[in-house]
Amino acid sequence: MTSTTVVVIGAGPAGMTVATLLQHSGIDCVVLERSSRDHVAQRQRAGIVETRAVRMFESWGLTDRVLGGVPYDGILEFRVDGHSHLVSDSDGSQGPAARLCPQQVLVQKLTATFLEGGGDLRFEAADVSLHDLTGERPTVRYRAPDGTPRAITCAFVAGCDGDRGVSRTAVPDGVLTAHAFDHGIGWLTVLADAPPPAHPLLAVSRQGFAAHFPRGPHSSRYYLQCPPDDHPDAWSETRVWDALRTRLGDPALASGPITDREIFRLRSLVHDPMQYGRLFLVGDAAHIVSPMGGKGMNLALYDADLLARAVRDVVRGDDDTALRTYSSRCLRRVWNDQEFSHWLTRTLHDAGDAEPFLRNLARARLDRLFNSPASAGAFAELMTGLDPTGRTVTENLPGNLSGVGGD
Template sequence: MTEGPEELREPSDSTTVVVIGAGPAGLTVASLLRRSGIDCVILERLTRGRVAQRQRAGIVETRAVRMFDSWGLAEQVLGGAPSDGLMEFRVDGESHLVSDDDGSEGPRARLYPQQVLVQKLTATYLADGGDLRFEAADISLHDLAGDRPTVRYRTADGTLRTITCAFVAGCDGDHGISRATIPDGVLTAHAFDHGIGWLTVLADAPPPARPLLAVSPHGFAAHFARGPHTSRYYLQCPPEARPGAWPDNRVWEALRTRLADPALVPGPITDREVFRLRSVVHEPMQYGRLFLVGDAAHIVSPLGGKGMNLALHDADLFARAVRDSVHGHDDTGLHAYSRRCLRRVWNDQEFSHWLTRTLHDAGDDTHSGPFQRGLARARLDRLFTSRNAARTFAELMTGLDFVPDVEAHDGPGPVARGSAPAGD
């Protein structure tokens, strides 16, 4: 690419890692790198206010809580009381409590809205002297296959800037520039459409005591806490449905019916949208000096709460791989990053797929037929009555089921502060 005089004069600086995106994945990557004594810069196209208010996942699984704890970050970035570990499955109005207690010792999962985690990670990273640049427009990645990639962007005042680095962490989600920059033919996308739609509703209404998943002939529904006075609801609907077809009265009527709760307290609905349940895995998760982290590499169906937690797992592996390369001159983790991440990605995809099919097939047999409905009901019955089935479910929910890749856990802990990151 030929550069003109103006481009040659644009301000430039350098760092070890440029992180694209200031969501949970990017902020975790940058925070762990800072803990390892490695300099980095985060570029985020949105304003700080917009980033801080994006509402998504609400569960930090046990494995991720222990990961933050092992890096010495849990106290700063995780608030609130630990979850009691119970989920309620309500089948045709009958309640069944299922625990995620797998018998292990240590900190437990947290019911913790994503926007609060992002706010805490942002504040901690900046207080630690981190470099976070909001409103970075027109981001472009160059020379990713070389030894010193460059990242160009435009500041809020219109100034063009260039950063030279050793690594780029693509943490900018499914529609970001990072994955789009990779040349055609390098990545393989494995996609699955569940053929199911969800109406998701955010309301200022009393949250449930614990996560609630409901199955009935009227369709799937769920109720989750998103704060002390806020709830997130989900209603199964056709994938092509429009939010406008679900006025407030219809939403509350459907929720009371499917949740088997005639006394459900309504509240002002602040957001509603329809999305299609889908799963995608892109592999490999690296190209040259670019490493994809979180949603930039994979999307998982929401059931099971694995999306954000997979991103946190990727961030942990990437930060340790960079640490080992920079401080130990050991590139084993960098070369194996994609393989190690994808082992857990496929593991969690399978769990999420299992839970998605089970809860939807068990309710409305018009989509999958009475035979699949019978199979799904049998799986639920086994979960509620078999100690071994419940234990397996608990291990999958906590994220502690996974047999670690021994190679991924060699070497010392973080160089600057904290103890060695926990295993998978």
């Protein structure tokens, strides 16, 4: 049996951010990941690291090391029935801008930084289980790739293994309250070797919602609204490109080889609290947000930042205030971003093919966004990454040592 300060479960954006920030703070940790390194490095999801998250990495002195991609110019294109409206998501504050940085690039750079610093990252860890989470020294058990059973004792466990991981299931029934919402909307998501748009593009039409986002200099990700129980096989390449050209209002849209397609249901989920004993849930293990607005990965980065700073407070100064309040501080931001994502989801989908009353309400909201400086400013602030606490990313709460427990 080995020992460390923190065991991090999961090597995605949340887990590798926690691990890298802990390492940067001189705090030892072990990362356990059930998949292979190649699989983790290729998982493609979110594509924008928002302004506030970039500034978070800057506050740690890690921006140049862990962020790839290119600076994002802060312009979104909304296309309503083929008519273009450019909206800035710059809130006017000083500092580095958001980055167009696909999830796999961020994870690859975080992983390389962690390993170059001597980090302990164990891939293909099977049958992970968590024990004694309310005790002084929890134990994490797993099976190594050669089948050998292993165990690690630790002071804290960071559960960063997503919505279907083992971390949240280790919490006893009745401890967490799940707040779930099904939007009743499906998206076909398509990855293709096709030219990216000049700006991230969100399109509204009576045929349904569509979107076009850059995923590199020569690749794009597209989204098409569809029934949530639809099947990818129902969407031939011809049908995909015909629907995109119609909904994006661009008959000349260039096509390219489709390399991946899947359908997922838009849903939102929040678990409260985000901690149990010495287990702290981070990112998708605690909350799922509709992809509209690009908040999912960014919320995970904020959770990771708060947790790393809180652990640092305990290890360096015997101050557990930030650790005890981790859940309440995270959830305040989570609910703020859930509300924004829900607003944007309903607005862009209702403005297309909803019944007339809801469609006209949604189009009135878009009209305010396009024509009211105050509405555009509020939108930009939320897109940038508003901190609802009003605190800077480097500020910690004062307090004194009184033990670590759930909220």
